[in-house]
Amino acid sequence: MADTTTRPLGAQISHMLKDRGVDVIFGIPGVHNQEMYRGIEEAGITHVLARHEQGAGFMADGYARATGKPGVAYVITGPGLCNIMTPMGQAYSDSVPMLVISSCLDELAARRGQLHQMKDQRGAAETVCDWSEEARTAEAAYALVDRAWAEFSASRPRPKHIQVPIAQLEATAPAAPRPMRQTPIAGGTPMDVEKAQRLLAGARKPLFIFGGGARAGADAARKLVRHLGAASFTTYAGRGIIDPDAPLHFGSYLARPDSAAVIAQADALIAVGTELAEVDLWRAQLGHTAPMLRVDLDTESLTDPARAEWHVQSDAADFLSALHGAVATDAPGDSGWTAEEVARARLKWRLEVDAEYPGVLRVAEALQGCLPQDAMIYSDMTQFAYAAKEVWNMARPNHWHHPYGFGTLGYALPAAIGGAVARQGKPTLAIMGDYGFHYTMAELGVAVELGLPIPIILWDNAKLGAIEASMIGAQIAPNAVIARNPDFMKLAEAFGAGAERPARLSEMQEAVTAAFQADGPTLIYVTPDIAD
Structure with missing residues (x-):
């Protein structure tokens, strides 16, 4: 049965979040968002009182990275929202699911000098998150929360911001609807797997690059590179996807300048769950000469300047599992890579880091x-x-x-x-x-x-x-x-x-x-x- 209890909207939002699995909220109360605090304890949610909204945002980020669940923060209008924008920007760049809910002033156009007033609070937040919307009714607030939850599970996870006018937070509202079914993540198709198989067919020196987006596929990734005799790199965020003792694993040394020469030796390249961003490479070009296949949830990553020949928009874990299943019955690959050359490269790069x-x-x-x-x-x-x-x-x-x-x-x-x-x-x-x-x-x-x-x-x-x-x-x-x-x-x-x-x-x-x-x-x- 749906909850038919009538409460102020600020309290209803906390109950809605609890129904969607939220057990901790980070934040700081103020006179403009105190209605959001009315229902926290009643809903059975723990609140962590930060000393600054920037801290609250980073706490929500850290919680999300540890659990895979969205981190949630409550902040006030104006300075509270501004203070949490830095953590929102960090969560956006690192693909961290975070929901920031703030209050906002009821009217801006005809009044000036209000406490915490900004020219465009919603627009300011939108510069550092996936989207920023204002909920002017209870129904809109509930729909936006469910939209955020659906996108957290079905697309690249990134922070969202919802602001609710103070009068709406104080107004009586019906209970939120029951939680929706979780939206499934897009998986690779048999045709996508076939693309990868064609790329790998006959390759003597296949190379995989795994980013943070591939972390859930670590088990399949390890089996796959071992069976194919493929070499591998990880980005910093992808460390641990491949066993560090794997003999053909080059480690997280992509930013070493001469890793480009190593990558140029590959005759087939598959990059999974990585933007191949400046902060991964610290150079303009990856260095590959072989055809490349990119696997990512985000179409922007698939069409960036790396210009892969083949694109697969898919959840990394699903794709890696399907690809391993497709090649597992083949004979193990006869690798053109050697453990000795990998070990030499890793030692050289380690000595460079030690010198720097x-x-x-x-x-x-x-x-x-x-x-x-x-x-x-x-x-x-x-x-x-x-x-x-x-x-x-x-x-x-x-x-x-x-x-x-x-x-x-x-x-x-x-x-x-x-x-x-x-x-x-x-x-x-x-x-x-x-x-x-x-x-x-x-x-x-x-x-x-x-x-x-x-x-x-x-x-x-x-x-x-x-x-x-x-x-x-x-x-x-x-x-x-x-x-x-x-x-x-x-x-x-x-x-x-x-x-x-x-x-x-x-x-x-x-x-x-x-x-x-x-x-x-x-x-x-x-x-x-x-x-x-």
């Missing part, structure tokens, strides 16, 4: 050596992460999250909080630089308040190191790359968090192990000299 980021790899290896197998990592825009995400082998996909596309500072701490809320009892880790920590350090209070045992690796090189290196490379005298840092240990203690400053790598490992068992977050302060 002196000392980081020793610290990264020590950190990797003390983490539980199912640890989930959230990293920030910091040199430590830049180096580690090239060389750190992931045994499984979807366990290292980074602000790849939009590239915002301050992501890791609040995103890790969202991940830890989703993964109660499972190990979750944050990696941040000293400058990035300044952006969202206030959210440390949320982790303390919730008792989340998150180790926070704070890598302090006392500067904006990557920017300084870029300035020097451009023959610009380094300027504005050093900020006065606080005493991070005392700051963490002031919030009520644990604080450790290990002098040796073994002490860092001990601190991380203990932090996973603590009754709250622990800031682990690490400087480059720990690697000496």
